Amino acid sequence: MAEDNHSSESHTDVLIIGAGPSGLMAAYWMARCGVRARIIDKNSTKVFTGQADGLRIRTLEIFDSIGFQHRVQHEGHVAVEANFWVPSPDGKLFRQGPFCSSKVNESPFHNMLLSQGRIERFLIDSIKEHSDLEVERGVIAETFEYDETLNDDPIAYPITVKLRTLGENEVNSPGGSGGESPQSVPSGLDRSNILPDDWDDLIQKSRSQQTKTETVKTKYLIGCDGAHSWTRKQVGIPLEGSSTDHIWGVIDVIPVTDFPDIRRLGTVTNAAGTILVIPRERQLVRLYVPVQVVDAASNANIRFNRSSITPEMIKERVQAILKPYTFDYKICDWWTAYQIGQRIAPTFTKDDRVFLAGDAVHTHSPKVGLGMNMSMQDGFNIGWKVALVVAGVANPAILSTYNTERQILAEMLLDFDRHWSGLFTENRPPEGGPGKTESMVKVVESFEDFADGLKAFYGASPLVCKLDNDQDPILGYGLVPGERFPPVKLRKQADGNTQWTTRTFESDGRFRLVILAGDVRDATQKQRVETLSQFLSGQLKEKVSPLNRYAAIPGRFKSLIEVVTIHSAPWNETEFFDFPEILRKLDPTMGWDYGKIWCDDACIWDRDCNGKGYEKWGVDRTRGGVLIIRPDQYIGWVGEFEYIDEMTQYLDGVLIRAVCGQ
Structure with missing residues (x-):
């Protein structure tokens, strides 16, 4: 590594590490409230392809309150009905459904599907509307110091972080076509398959070959830096849980198939396994499919070898499960593989000075379509609280409500994932298909209020004035402190x-x-x-x-x-x-x-x-x-x-x- 060509020291009121959806959501509040803040990310560009894609009702309501839901509505794919394909006794596949939520009209919006890259685009644009705050890309945090003696001083800067700007050979780009070797520009991306408002971000800006270091003192630190969070490790907060022995492949393709429901949300189950089918924008379809079972006796905390999974392997598994229907593709937008697991941190904050959001404190399988939603709602929750406290208009006591409000929902998320993912990995005989459908519908209905954000389950706190008996509301049964205002x-x-x-x-x-x-x-x-x-x-x-x-x-x-x-x-x-x-x-x-x-x-x-x-x-x-x-x-x-x-x-x-x- 080259020697530093520049080193400096600066102060900022809020430092956000990680510019994924949760980090950008927190940054949005800093922009709206005029807070002096910085947001850094180790990657050279925003996400363009792949990653998360499910958008739940409550998230869309938040987008409307920010002002870009119309863009999501214009580009996204509505997903309100699901079909379940199961085998009959003679081995043929037949459709059960469609199944639709009884609460589908509880909101102005319906669950949608759209690439994470587009959501990041909309959030970045919203931030630009209100401030000059920009994501500092190709920057990592290397050292962390926390002076706890300054914690009770509202104007002090108790946190010191050393940042380093990466050189050309170190910087990564997210959203490449699977594997673990990031490329400077994601494979296959050019102006032909990226929307015009992302063109400027597609080409990595030129960088100095030498690195630059900077010491930053900050009042508050928000870590949105993923499952392997550097921030979480600095404050000694563990991520507790385990992984299963099932390996899944995920692939975004434009399919060539005679399967009649390829453009409908649903599942397909036969003796070869279960596929989750998710129709997307731009003719894309995402498919989740089991590809491998690792040695269950091995240490579940050891990461599997992702290089052993290939797109061809995923395609062959899809073909086997869809039989007698055919399946192929010419265009693959993105793919990856993952190991199912549920993990959660015992706390989401350190002394109400360091906060963790999104995958930094809760991880699960992506099949429940809640990861990006929960992460953004974490950032949304802590963002406005920190922003108002820093601006000097809100009592710092409200910061403690972040942990009490969001951790219970993360626990519910992991519980939902255990029930839902278990239905994909259990080995039922073909004739058990209809029973599996009933189980899937039951799980979805049981967690529906939570999953779609129709209920938040926020308890009494300085921010929520609860009655002694919530069953006896002062105004009306639809206006419950701690819950969202029902939209009309x-x-x-x-x-x-x-x-x-x-x-x-x-x-x-x-x-x-x-x-x-x-x-x-x-x-x-x-x-x-x-x-x-x-x-x-x-x-x-x-x-x-x-x-x-x-x-x-x-x-x-x-x-x-x-x-x-x-x-x-x-x-x-x-x-x-x-x-x-x-x-x-x-x-x-x-x-x-x-x-x-x-x-x-x-x-x-x-x-x-x-x-x-x-x-x-x-x-x-x-x-x-x-x-x-x-x-x-x-x-x-x-x-x-x-x-x-x-x-x-x-x-x-x-x-x-x-x-x-x-």
Whole structure:
């Protein structure tokens, strides 16, 4: 290795190691909140082909709140129905299905399939929209020091990391065609099979032959650096679990086959094994197939020899399982092999200064289609919390909620994977096929709320104000603290245009004070709304409005709390100016804020806007209620209009008081 030609020292508030989906999601929050941050990655480019591809409902809702779900919708493949092919007693394959979730309409979006490379593209573009933060590629962390005596000092930099910029001969590129020998440019990639917005990233930028080192001091470190996480090893957190003795191949191809369901999600089972069929964008199909069983008596922690697996071997296994149907391909976009295993870290954080996300703290087989989703949601969860704490507007106590909220979901993920993967590896006779189908459907249904993100299972914490009895909600059965706000499509009071709440509650770092104003035609209810509005505008004696009580991020928003009103009266019987001014504030330059008042009423020209939001939330259409939604769209607090002291108490435990606050 050449000697260093440059060495320096710098400070950053947040250092993110790893620019995969979880790291980029965390970086997005730094960009949105104006936090001084850096994100490094050892690879020379982003992912282009292969890797993860499953996108669950909750992830798509997050994408909508960021602002790029329309791009996913345009490019991706919807996957809501599945067929299961099993052998009959005479050995022929026959179709069972299609099977479709009974909760398929619980969200504006449906589960989709799209390459990880495209998701990284969309996240990188979103980061660029809000800051000049860029991924520093071909950079690794080499040394780590942590001064625990500085841990309680919010302005200190207790973590010191030595970074090194790799030379040309050291740098890797992800997404090559299988194997373990990365290439400077992934094999077979050129402008003909990469979308134009990725062209600039395809060609590796020129680098100095010599390396460069830099010492970086940081307040917080977020490790998103994969299953062999360097960050995790530095803080001595183990990854506990084991691998099975089954080796699987994964291949992305444009198939040439007479199998009738090659463009439908599902499985094929016969005596030769089970295939998982996943249709994808650009005519691609991903196939998961068992290729080898290693010696079960050997040490399960020893990695198998990946070089013994070839695309030809994977193709032959597919052909054997699909018989009597034929299968071949001319175009292979990507392939790899892996050993099934489930591992999890006992904690996801070190002293709430170092955080681990994604594969760095939980690994499993990719067949459940949850890895990228869980990783991104990890980054999404810790990202906004660290960003607001660093910005000086949130209490550092909220950082401890990352571990309690995300670890329980990682445990559920591994449990799901054990049940699901076991159905692919068990050796049932051909006539047991129908029984296997029933088992697969049962497993999917059992884990559906968790897998699709319809429930988060977040417990009581400074960020989640739980009732003593969750079965007796204050507002309605659909509004549970610790769970996502159930999305509905509403009409904007000012112009009648419609929009899903997933987009209304934009991921910009603000908390939402959502006023479910009920039927404002009712005199009593209108007075309740006006009294609450007086509190928000600071007109109630000895009561400080939450809009002025807490610190804000300079240059971003005047208040960290956005007020959104949703009433239930008919749209054409209500006027925008019927509502108190604090709910529709006037900007001297931009005029009235027309996007703050919404109506839960049916729209004749938009079938999704059915005027049943209050019913979905279980809220009385006359009395309504009040809730606080966290920056990640999960409900933090619910109450009645009159519970202003309880509301303030919740916010006081989360946010930092403004210097001028009382």
